[in-house]
Amino acid sequence: xxxxxxxxxxxxxxxxxxxxxxxxxxxxxxxxxxxxxxxxxxxxxxxxxxxxxxxxxxxxxxxxxxxxxxxxxxxxxxxxxxxxxxxxxxxxxxxxxxxxxxxxxxxxxxxxxxxxxxxxxxxxxxxxxxxxxxxxxxxxxxxxxxxxxxxxxxxxxxxxxxxxxxxxxxxxxxxxxxxxxxxxxxxxxxxxxxxxxxxxxxxxxxxxxxxxxxxxxxxxxxxxxxxxxxxxxxxxxxxxxxxxxxxxxxxxxxxxxxxxxxxxxxxxxxxxxxxxxxxxxxxxxxxxxxxxxxxxxxxxxxxxxxxxxxxxxxxxxxxxx
Numbered sequence: 001x002x003x004x005x006x007x008x009x010x011x012x013x014x015x016x017x018x019x020x021x022x023x024x025x026x027x028x029x030x031x032x033x034x035x036x037x038x039x040x041x042x043x044x045x046x047x048x049x050x051x052x053x054x055x056x057x058x059x060x061x062x063x064x065x066x067x068x069x070x071x072x073x074x075x076x077x078x079x080x081x082x083x084x085x086x087x088x089x090x091x092x093x094x095x096x097x098x099x100x101x102x103x104x105x106x107x108x109x110x111x112x113x114x115x116x117x118x119x120x121x122x123x124x125x126x127x128x129x130x131x132x133x134x135x136x137x138x139x140x141x142x143x144x145x146x147x148x149x150x151x152x153x154x155x156x157x158x159x160x161x162x163x164x165x166x167x168x169x170x171x172x173x174x175x176x177x178x179x180x181x182x183x184x185x186x187x188x189x190x191x192x193x194x195x196x197x198x199x200x201x202x203x204x205x206x207x208x209x210x211x212x213x214x215x216x217x218x219x220x221x222x223x224x225x226x227x228x229x230x231x232x233x234x235x236x237x238x239x240x241x242x243x244x245x246x247x248x249x250x251x252x253x254x255x256x257x258x259x260x261x262x263x264x265x266x267x268x269x270x271x272x273x274x275x276x277x278x279x280x281x282x283x284x285x286x287x288x289x290x291x292x293x294x295x296x297x298x299x300x301x302x303x304x305x306x307x308x309x310x311x312x313x314x315x316x317x318x319x320x321x
Contacts, residue, residue: 088306091310093176096121096122096125097317097319098318099121099317100207101317117166119205119206121205125178125207126180126206127207127210128203128210129181129184130184130209132220135213136212136241137183138183139155139157139284140212140238140287141169142157143288144171144306145172146172146175146292147172148288155167168182169181169183184203203224204227206233208236209228211225211228211235211236211237212237212238213237213239214239217267217270222271225271226270234312236305236308239280239281239282240282241284243283244283283302286302290303
């Protein structure tokens with residue numbers, strides 16, 4: 001704009017005001033730069049600068065339009081995210097409107113499972129975290145609750161097996177008061193054999209079964225994933241400890257930029273149905289930062305995982321969106 005004013009205030013421009021106006025009118029009539037140069041051969045510099053300014057103004061107009069469109073999309077996306085967050089918060093903070101929906105042939109088993117584990121499907125939404133010993137179940141549950149391992153009320157975390165019996169945890173400070181996270185004893189340990197893991201722990205009574213896996217699927221994960229699918233139970237794989245893998249270095253000392261995890265071919269080999277199970281990459285550290293609204297140097301799929309749990313619970317209870 002400053003450049004335009006400078007040109008318009010130029011003595012030559014002012015001295016040729018009438019002709020310049022004619023030139024402007026000529027532009028509006030469709031005359032191009034060559035026609036104007038033919039009409040005013042002595043004003044080549046002026047006409048060229050005016051043409052350049054027209055090009056810049058048009059470019060700025062296009063950029064402004066693109067910016068406005070991008071801003072509009074961003075605003076709509078944020079509004080949609082806020083709407084979903086509000087719906088999820090309302091769902092997780094209220095008494096469930098429906099019980100977990102179970103196929104007729106499994107109703108007795110599901111009821112017995114709920115009673116055996118003390119699972120209250122009427123008043124609470126219940127998620128069970130299962131997997132091999134030391135797969136990070138307790139750490140992830142703490143992180144979802146916004147807690148570190150040393151915080152009051154945190155699930156115990158150490159190298160040895162810390163979960164002798166199935167136990168549920170709730171969020172502190174009244175957050176998500178109607179949600180319970182169950183820390184199920186690690187399978188494949190001396191005290192908990194994997195063979196009858198699913199049946200012994202009566203896992204079919206939960207809204208969703210969260211199976212923690214590492215680089216490959218172990219025998220334990222395969223067995224209770226199959227059992228969950230047999231019961232038509234909602235199930236999801238979680239690849240935990242991603243921050244640790246992300247910082248690992250190979251033999252050459254180069255930091256890894258990929259996270260080893262079960263691939264589709266491996267899943268299909270165990271059971272074709274496994275390919276339909278969603279898998280999320282998560283770090284307990286990043287999850288805790290998300291819940292606490294703190295900055296994090298690494299972000300994986302923590303937010304998507306929480307949204308998925310919410311959606312699976314609604315589907316498990318026959319509440320469809």
